[in-house]
Amino acid sequence: MHAAIDALARDLAAAGLTSEGVRALVGDDADAALARMVAEPARRAALRRPGARSTLLQAFVLGDPVPEAAMAEALPAMGVDGALALGIVGRRAGRVPLVAPLVAIRPHAFRDALGKGEWWIASDLDELAGVAPLRPDHVLGVGGAARTLASLLPPLPVDRALDLGTGCGVIALHLRRLASRVVATDISERALWFTGLNARLNGVDGIETRLGSLFAPVAGERFDLIASNPPFVITPRAEGVPAYEYRDGGATGDGLMAAVVGGLAAHLAPGGDARLLGNWETVADEAGIDRVRAWAAGLDAWAIERESLDPVRYAELWLRDGGTLPRDEAHDALLDAWLDDFEARGVSAVGMGWLALRLPATGGASLDRFERLPQAIALEHAGAHLAAAFDAAAWLAGLDDGALALERLERAPDVTEAHHQLPGAAGPNVIELRQGGALGRTLSVDTALAALVGACDGELPVGVLIGAIAGLLEVDEPILAADLLPRVRELVLTGFLRAA
Numbered sequence: 001m002h003a004a005i006d007a008l009a010r011d012l013a014a015a016g017l018t019s020e021g022v023r024a025l026v027g028d029d030a031d032a033a034l035a036r037m038v039a040e041p042a043r044r045a046a047l048r049r050p051g052a053r054s055t056l057l058q059a060f061v062l063g064d065p066v067p068e069a070a071m072a073e074a075l076p077a078m079g080v081d082g083a084l085a086l087g088i089v090g091r092r093a094g095r096v097p098l099v100a101p102l103v104a105i106r107p108h109a110f111r112d113a114l115g116k117g118e119w120w121i122a123s124d125l126d127e128l129a130g131v132a133p134l135r136p137d138h139v140l141g142v143g144g145a146a147r148t149l150a151s152l153l154p155p156l157p158v159d160r161a162l163d164l165g166t167g168c169g170v171i172a173l174h175l176r177r178l179a180s181r182v183v184a185t186d187i188s189e190r191a192l193w194f195t196g197l198n199a200r201l202n203g204v205d206g207i208e209t210r211l212g213s214l215f216a217p218v219a220g221e222r223f224d225l226i227a228s229n230p231p232f233v234i235t236p237r238a239e240g241v242p243a244y245e246y247r248d249g250g251a252t253g254d255g256l257m258a259a260v261v262g263g264l265a266a267h268l269a270p271g272g273d274a275r276l277l278g279n280w281e282t283v284a285d286e287a288g289i290d291r292v293r294a295w296a297a298g299l300d301a302w303a304i305e306r307e308s309l310d311p312v313r314y315a316e317l318w319l320r321d322g323g324t325l326p327r328d329e330a331h332d333a334l335l336d337a338w339l340d341d342f343e344a345r346g347v348s349a350v351g352m353g354w355l356a357l358r359l360p361a362t363g364g365a366s367l368d369r370f371e372r373l374p375q376a377i378a379l380e381h382a383g384a385h386l387a388a389a390f391d392a393a394a395w396l397a398g399l400d401d402g403a404l405a406l407e408r409l410e411r412a413p414d415v416t417e418a419h420h421q422l423p424g425a426a427g428p429n430v431i432e433l434r435q436g437g438a439l440g441r442t443l444s445v446d447t448a449l450a451a452l453v454g455a456c457d458g459e460l461p462v463g464v465l466i467g468a469i470a471g472l473l474e475v476d477e478p479i480l481a482a483d484l485l486p487r488v489r490e491l492v493l494t495g496f497l498r499a500a
């Protein structure tokens with residue numbers, strides 16, 4: 001099998017089936033349509049420009065059958081027989097002999113914590129290839145969730161990493177850029193087959209696949225980094241509701257999330273990090289984000305809720321994801337099943353977001369932050385920022401306000417200040433600090449804090465700067481220090497300021 005996959009990689013490379021190659025073949029508009037899961041413009045373009053790249057694009061990107069002779073030309077190293085033996089195509093009868101793809105193989109250009117790269121990612125044929133409804137054991141290709149999770153990873157070298165629920169293995173590939181060894185687990189043998197295929201196809205070694213549920217395949221083992229985009233979709237356990245392995249872990253409510261987060265402490269090495277995506281329910285009066293706090297007991301935790309949906313909108317989202325639209329016959333009965341389940345368990349909302357967690361190397365947890373951040377966030381700085389925030393939290397936990405006042409701090413280079421002023425006013429009515437990087441926050445600050453941030457260039461201790469500002473503003477220094485120092489902590493944690 002290895003020789004066949006290596007031959008496939010040579011053929012894909014020789015044909016130029018790269019992101020750039022696809023764009024060059026089909027043009028910018030058709031390429032953009034592909035990203036929106038619209039295949040027809042790319043199909044029209046490919047049919048006008050026959051050749052190996054066009055054949056491979058039609059088959060493995062768009063999911064179309066192609067003439068066997070064209071496939072033979074496009075796969076000179078692997079050959080059609082090799083592709084049949086590997087199980088990536090099947091023969092189809094036609095006016096001319098055809099081969100039809102059994103999997104998608106798409107170029108995936110990415111930028112993660114370490115920079116840009118590109119892989120071919122094989123997965124199951126999907127909506128772009130006209131497949132609906134999906135098979136229950138459908139293995140996802142690269143989606144927005146995987147891209148987000150990849151960008152949240154800390155950009156630091158580690159020894160061992162775990163990808164729990166690996167699917168096609170794209171997160172395991174990202175982890176391998178950071179870790180010397182990666183274990184990728186899944187309950188789906190098919191998913192692990194894809195993970196093995198994708199690792200070999202991209203010449204990546206050091207990824208070990210293991211079959212089993214949750215942490216069972218890694219019982220007794222600890223990892224420096226755990227990443228998971230778990231099957232967190234809350235699904236009613238009722239007759240006739242389809243269960244998709246890729247999104248539904250089989251638990252009631254958000255029980256699967258609770259099990260994944262709850263299992264981290266026993267599987268992280270001291271000082272080890274975890275990055276997860278997830279959903280959490282607000283049950284009775286207990287906000288979902290507070291329930292996450294209980295699951296993460298003993299860990300440093302930063303939960304970021306990006307969106308909260310009411311039960312109806314949540315059900316609509318996942319019905320649509322499963323291909324069921326309001327006009328479909330099954331729609332209302334399925335919607336009822338979702339709403340019955342939420343009602344029976346007293347669920348009033350579902351939060352969706354990111355979890356960054358760390359097992360403290362020594363002592364107790366020093367970061368306990370649960371917040372809602374609905375604004376658009378450019379993700380390219382998120383992984384580095386979250387990693388730095390955990391270090392900053394540990395540093396701040398060791399400093400009381402007196403000790404913090406003795407520290408020299410500097411402004412992060414991406415911070416700018418904006419003034420808003422009513423026409424004719426003598427000075428600004430609103431001062432904002434804005435981050436170009438980190439999580440792209442904008443913060444309204446008063447004159448004293450703006451002056452302090454402006455003065456933080458690493459030269460003088462914070463306490464000295466506060467003394468000078470108190471003199472300028474003619475206010476009591478201890479009162480100003482008591483007001484500013486807690487806010488300085490927040491600015492260090494959120495990446496506006498850092499130790500010089």
Ligand SMILES: C[S@@+](CC[C@H](N)C(=O)[O-])C[C@H]1O[C@@H](n2cnc3c(N)ncnc32)[C@H](O)[C@@H]1O
Pocket residue numbers: 140141142143145146149164165166167168169170171185186187188191212213214229230231232245246247248249250
């Ligand atoms: C949302 S997909 C994530 C796939 C991939 N990591 C990504 O980010 O695109 C969730 C994966 O978890 C797997 N899975 C479902 N239940 C599981 C369980 N109990 N234990 C481990 N993996 C599970 C599914 O088969 C699926 O591959």
